[in-house]
Amino acid sequence: xxxxxxxxxxxxxxxxxxxxxxxxxxxxxxxxxxxxxxxxxxxxxxxxxxxxxxxxxxxxxxxxxxxxxxxxxxxxxxxxxxxxxxxxxxxxxxxxxxxxxxxxxxxxxxxxxxxxxxxxxxxxxxxxxxxxxxxxxxxxxxxxxxxxxxxxxxxxxxxxxxxxxxxxxxxxxxxxxxxxxxxxxxxxxxxxxxxxxxxxxxxxxxxxxxxxxxxxxxxxxxxxxxxxxxxxxxxxxxxxxxxxxxxxxxxxxxxxxxxxxxxxxxxxxxxxxxxxxxxxxxxxxxxxxxxxxxxxxxxxx
Numbered sequence: 001x002x003x004x005x006x007x008x009x010x011x012x013x014x015x016x017x018x019x020x021x022x023x024x025x026x027x028x029x030x031x032x033x034x035x036x037x038x039x040x041x042x043x044x045x046x047x048x049x050x051x052x053x054x055x056x057x058x059x060x061x062x063x064x065x066x067x068x069x070x071x072x073x074x075x076x077x078x079x080x081x082x083x084x085x086x087x088x089x090x091x092x093x094x095x096x097x098x099x100x101x102x103x104x105x106x107x108x109x110x111x112x113x114x115x116x117x118x119x120x121x122x123x124x125x126x127x128x129x130x131x132x133x134x135x136x137x138x139x140x141x142x143x144x145x146x147x148x149x150x151x152x153x154x155x156x157x158x159x160x161x162x163x164x165x166x167x168x169x170x171x172x173x174x175x176x177x178x179x180x181x182x183x184x185x186x187x188x189x190x191x192x193x194x195x196x197x198x199x200x201x202x203x204x205x206x207x208x209x210x211x212x213x214x215x216x217x218x219x220x221x222x223x224x225x226x227x228x229x230x231x232x233x234x235x236x237x238x239x240x241x242x243x244x245x246x247x248x249x250x251x252x253x254x255x256x257x258x259x260x261x262x263x264x265x266x267x268x269x270x271x272x273x274x275x276x277x278x279x280x281x282x283x284x285x286x287x288x289x290x291x292x293x294x295x296x297x298x299x300x301x
Contacts, residue, residue, distance in 0.1 A: 048221055055175045067181050074184075084151075099153045127277075251263075
């Protein structure tokens with residue numbers, strides 16, 4: 001039951017994050033990106049503090065250290081991605097960002113010496129094929145923007161791993177951890193706006209405030225709380241696979257609100273990513289056990 005709930009919440013989060021691309025594009029078209037992120041993350045942190053004040057009173061030093069570290073990774077990964085998008089296409093960025101799926105088992109092996117399972121390799125390969133179908137356009141070229149997006153994929157892979165490591169602790173509180181992460185990311189975004197851009201910009205148009213409110217509440221406070229909760233019940237590779245649904249929902253949002261055409265690549269890529277998620281959930285261990293048992297039975301008969 002908990003795993004089904006975790007899957008449902010994480011899929012809901014990817015829906016919100018997919019829509020975020022469209023909403024953020026509209027909200028930041030004529031507005032500072034750093035200021036937008038500052039308002040978005042601080043609004044989310046303020047909302048969690050108002051709704052769950054009692055959950056924040058039990059924060060320990062280790063929670064602050066972990067939360068601020070993960071929040072720092074979130075800030076750096078987001079900004080590296082934003083800068084990289086200036087020199088590469090959104091389609092290339094979508095594929096390269098999905099390579100965090102490849103880095104996860106490698107980093108997990110380096111941290112815990114955890115062996116890479118066959119179903120991890122198989123589901124990852126199918127998912128990346130689907131993402132390539134969804135995102136890549138030929139001819140391919142690798143430039144500075146692509147390198148920066150690749151760096152952001154490395155950073156987000158570490159972020160997922162760190163959340164998973166702390167989510168397995170007995171006193172882990174997903175709401176409190178989310179609040180520290182969002183507060184840290186919001187303060188770093190504000191510092192960037194003050195130091196690099198000379199100050200925070202104040203929105204003067206209603207649609208910008210609407211974009212801040214939508215992304216701050218649903219795409220940040222709710223979505224990141226769900227991620228921290230679900231990583232108590234799903235391993236990091238399954239989380240990364242579900243994250244690959246994000247570009248699908250982003251394409252669907254662009255079709256609905258920006259009137260972009262439906263492509264065969266979206267259908268094929270989406271089906272392959274869904275297939276990869278299904279592969280990751282197949283009971284390979286049970287099947288192997290029954291296959292070995294059947295082989296012994298045949299051999300002894």
